[in-house]
Amino acid sequence: MALNKDQNDIGIILPFKNEELYLQDCLTSISEQRFPHFKVFMVDDHSTDGSFKIAQQHCVNDERFTLLKNNGKGVISALHLASKQVKCKFISRMDGDDLMPKNKLESLLQAIEKLPENYIISGRVKYFSSDPISDGYQKYENWLNQVCLHDEFEKFIFRECTLPACSWIMHTNFFRNHSHFESLQLPEDYHLLLNWWRAGAAFKGLDTITHYWRDHNRRTSKTSTAYDIDSFFRLKIKVLQETGALQNANVIVWGKGPKAKLLEHNLKEQQIVYTPINNPNKAVDQLQSQLTKKTKILSVIGSNNNLKKSIDFFEAMGLKNNYDFFLL
Incomplete structure (x- = not known):
């Protein structure tokens, strides 16, 4: 794949808090991407476990990673801080307990590099866990992937968050101009999607898995009422x-x-x-x-x-x- 790395660098924003069980696997999956021209901006949201040291050591091992400490509190503040560091043409998000398929950045970049600035590209998602995936989560995964395959992101945008967290890529300028962090509220992924939609975003789905969601009992979506x-x-x-x-x-x-x-x-x-x-x-x-x-x-x-x-x-x-x- 012939890509101009100077024109097509990708900035990845990665907030984390107390993810020492999964963070190293997450960071390794990013480092092993087939497309190598990216920069990762990690923000530690006041972790009390060994997450910060894991991230710190990974920065030593891979100079494409930068580690920051959240000067505010919560995921919205962490995302905002990370996004302000991004100078790349494109931007994506990652969570500290999930994994990237090796072709994620390559596939997303190929799909977006020649499209207008308002486009957002997303691929399919897949849950994984050390325990069996529940029927409810399996149905949700299947529904999201059907939305993706049929480009129905806008059709069902008020029914669910049709753009799965961390599955997407977009132009940094559009992200910066239309995310509106100053008024953003939880659930942040859904509010971001609605803000982008209101700003005239166009959505396109890929028939390839671009994100692995780890299902576990500590996921914020399961433990916080802000996501009910x-x-x-x-x-x-x-x-x-x-x-x-x-x-x-x-x-x-x-x-x-x-x-x-x-x-x-x-x-x-x-x-x-x-x-x-x-x-x-x-x-x-x-x-x-x-x-x-x-x-x-x-x-x-x-x-x-x-x-x-x-x-x-x-x-x-x-x-x-x-x-x-x-x-x-």
């Missing part, structure tokens, strides 16, 4: 409000069950008036009678089959995804 479903719903409502989508709108909650109740709870907290349609299969006439130019449908349909039916139904009525209706 309620936090995601709060962020979705916040972003929809900021875009003006819900301003003076005729808001309809389409669906029933726990997600619908959680959505309605968040709407009430924000004093957003809405109409619930709890049985969409029997409420077609009710919806049609309420449709106006200001109608915004927040769909919380659960199963994939019913979701597809809802999408087909909305589109048959001339409604546009992420404008007239949103798949939450």
Whole structure:
């Protein structure tokens, strides 16, 4: 692969905290990349174990790595500090407990190097663990990879974080101009994705694995309430409000069950008036009678089959995804 290293260096930002069990394997997987022209900016977020010493020694062994200490607190501050060091044309992220396939940087760079600055490239992801992967995580992996293969990142962007953490590459200028760290909140990967989407990002998926997610009980997504479903719903409502989508709108909650109740709870907290349609299969006439130019449908349909039916139904009525209706 003929790549101009001066034009195509990649900056990798890597925050970590108390990852001594996995950090060395992570760093080794980066050092062993087929594409060698990268720089890694690691930020220690106040670790209390041996993580800092592991990272420090790796910097001695591989001069492409730089180690910093977080002068703030938390992953957002660490990411911001790391990103400010990046002078490379492209940027990617890594987590200290995960692994890179050997062809990750090579594959991502080949896909993005000739595309406009607003493009974000992502590949497929794969969970691994010393224990069996649960059915729930396996289904999530399969769903994310189908989104990637069919370039449906925007279609389902309000349903889940469709851009898997650490699977992507993008232009550093776009990242720096549109990440908005000063107002970023947890869950940070999802907020970053929504910020990039609002700024006009274009997404393209690769049919190759670009990231190995390590599943273990200490993952932040499992231990912190900042990554629970309620936090995601709060962020979705916040972003929809900021875009003006819900301003003076005729808001309809389409669906029933726990997600619908959680959505309605968040709407009430924000004093957003809405109409619930709890049985969409029997409420077609009710919806049609309420449709106006200001109608915004927040769909919380659960199963994939019913979701597809809802999408087909909305589109048959001339409604546009992420404008007239949103798949939450």
